[in-house]
Amino acid sequence: MNKLLVSPSPHIHSKTSTRSLMLDVVIALLPSVIVSVLFYGWSAVVVLASSVVFCVLLEYLITRYLMKQASTIGDLSALVTGIILALNLPPTAPWWVAMIGAVVAIGVTKMTFGGLGQNVFNPAITGRVFLLISFPAIMTTWGGAKGFIGGADAVSGATPLGIVKEGLAQGMTLDQIYAMHDFSYGQMLFANIGGSAGEISAIAIIIGFIYLLARKVIRPYITLSVLVTVAVFSGIFWLIDPTQYTDPLFNLLTGGVLLGAVFMATDYVTSPMSDKGGIIFGVGIGIITMLIRYFGSYPEGMSFAILIMNSTVPLINKFCKQKKFGRA
Amino acid sequence: MKKTFSIGGVHPDDKKISAGCAIEVLPTPKTVYISMAQHLGGPAKAVVAAGDRVKTGQVIGEPTGFISAYVHSSVTGTVKSVGLRKDLAGIPVVHVEIDVEPDEWVETADTTDTLVTEIPQDPKFIVDRIKANGVVGLGGATFPTSVKLCPPPDKKADILILNGAECEPYLTSDYRIMIEKSRQIVVGAALMKRVLGVHKVVIGIEENKPEAIAKMSEAVSSLAAGSGDYAGIEVITLKKKYPQGGEKQLIDAITRRQVKSMGLPIDVGAVVQNVATSLAVYDAVQKNRPLIDNTITVTGDCFPRQSNVLVRVGTPLSYIIDSLGGIPENAAKAISGGPMMGKAIANLDAATLKGTSSILFLTEEQTRRKPESNCIRCGRCVEACPMGLEPFLLNKLARNGMTDELEQNGVQDCIECGCCLYSCPANIPLLDSIRIAKGEVIRIIRSRTAPKK
Secondary structure: OOOOOOOOOOOOOOOOOHHHHHHHHHHHHHHHHHHHHHHHHHHHHHHHHHHHHHHHHHHHHHHHHHOOOOOOHHHOHHHHHHHHHHHOOOOOOOHHHHHHHHHHHHHHHHHHHOOOOOOOOOHHHHHHHHHHHHOHHHHOOOOOOOOOOOOOHHHOOOOHHHHHHHHHHOOOOHHHHHHHOOOOHHHHHHOOOOOOHHHOOHHHHHHHHHHHHHOOOOOOHHHHHHHHHHHHHHHHHHHHOOOOOOOHHHHHHOOOHHHHHHHHOOOOOOOOOOHHHHHHHHHHHHHHHHHHHHHOOOOOOHHHHHHHHHOOHHHHHHHOOOOOOOOO | OOEOOOOOOEOOOOOOOOOOOOEEEOOOOOEEEEEOOOOOOOOOEEOOOOOOEEOEOOEEEEOOOOOOOOEEOOOEEEEEEEEEEEOOOOOEEEEEEEEEEOOOEOOOOOOOOOOOOOOOOOHHHHHHHHHHOOOEOOOOOOOEHHHHOOOOOOOOOOEEEEEEOOOOOOOOHHHHHHHHOHHHHHHHHHHHHHHHOOOEEEEEEEOOOHHHHHHHHHHHHHHHHHOHHHOOEEEEEEOOOEOOOOHHHHHHHHHOOOOOOOOOHHHHOEEEEEHHHHHHHHHHHHOOOOOOEEEEEEEOOOOOOOEEEEEEOOOEHHHHHHHOOOOOOOEEEEEEOOOOOOEEOOOOOOEOOOOOOEEEEEEHHHHOOOOOOOOOOOOHHHHHOOOOOOHHHHHHHHHOOOHHHHHHOOHHHOOOOOHHHHHOOOOOOHHHHHHHHHHHHHHHHHHHHOOOO
């Protein structure tokens, strides 16, 4: 006679686990990883490997020896943070920059609050912003990386946003800047623009986005409201003065807007729970990003925008509750 | 557009693997054990004693109070004992033990198969027969049907909803009776329609049961062609979504009316009855035949002989299982009811009740709970909750015993459907803690609203 279990209902589970969700995010990140390795070559491999290794190792050591509990690296969230952090770094960054980024992302931002689910700010973005402020030279230089395909020249130099910001500061018009630096939308879509490893190919990120939607890992509201806001905001200014304000498509395809909108603004832990809240959150990110780009001193503002909006999530959650059944 | 409820819900694999198995009559066991607690409310009081001879359909338990029901002998034989016996959860309940002899029905019952379609004019006659024949709701709650059909005078129903959703995975007993006894079910609906004085009856069936939808629609149109008593009865196809069969969800799906918190369906003019209850109403009124047997699905991926069996009330579960090949080697859990809301069976020697709908076997792999990890605030529980609650928040409040906040956040509205726990990627036992907190909060609400003595 076999012994039967007795426990309360429900007796079955959807089989979706934290690990399976994180694995889906890793898979969705693969196209961007592959593109960055192809275009930035061994430099990108070093950045990716050091970021991932330090993130995962750090979480393991902290859970085992500081928190004295079972390791949580099996949920793969540290792996996701590692990959996203790497995609936010210039491919030429040395390994120790990635390590410092990992310490800030995992050690400070995530684990001091109690690990996965407890942190207020997105770990990878906090890591990136810390590095941007601490090592501005390293974080804004893209030179010398030799890709496996395409010439090294094509992917060296500053980012389009940086070039534009500097050109405008020198009193040039956008047309003059574009004429000097021939970047086309085709390049931005398929890679080949200067930028962090993850922001060079819009297509790769969009493939990841579609995968996440198809697997029902995320819902589209946050991402789309970020993109629509950036497009509308920049569209208005561009229509007013096309010589001073970059156009909507340029803003969507550059400076990590897509990477941020798809992979970082949608982080469960640091984004609102409801769709309505998600839209407010996304609109906020879009507006702050464009304010920084047009009027701030940094060429791009996506990371700052997400961090600022992260801090509003508890408030948004409080005011955007789902309507309860049978309560008018 | 197929209808469904407006908030939340999940889509578990429906696993209707016993759907193709026609209802078989299981031979009556040598001994039956008929519980006096077959229904919600006060248990019946046994009115037979050891040594008494009883006929099939004879009253052996009488109601105690307003919400209670008659219990009848499901067999002919000699009462061996009246005493405590463990139910499926292992709790002692008064049972009447009867040694079975060949069937001899009470004279009043019509045991032929002739379909009686003429609807009696007098609602009171119908209600009396429903009450006298011990009909209770067979959708899960086993609420006495006669009580539900007689709302307080200040409340009036305008729609009767027949629940044929059978949204729980694996269960197929309602499906089979809708195919095999469709006309009787529709007659039962017309009888309840007469009692309630409503003009509209909607039979809601989920889209994954096309054959049942066809059979029921055909039964409705052929009966409606014969008599005006069947006018206003309609079959509606519902989207497949769990928990469609929840009373409040079904009313919302069909009428777009939402029963208020702590309210009853009658508050929005609706009465919901299960299709199996409708069949029992048919037998009770048209045949004067008490509710003494019911169809039970015996199933599971690990169970080799999928079945839908008609058994007498009081048949030991172990007898049914043994007749169909015994407990599978790799079964880890036996459940009475569906995998989402059913109860794990702690005592296989327990006897079936009027409301028993299935015996389901799950393997360790299918039913094992994984270790709990941190909430990742993904919001899947909020998305899944059909009552629009925030299970992650209720869980936190419950674990900290914050009853005021639990009430403000609507824990009392929880229908215990299990969607939250089912969807949680961190395997947090949300419903376990919410269920306990809900009991506590409802107790507090009742004590506050109860008249001071």
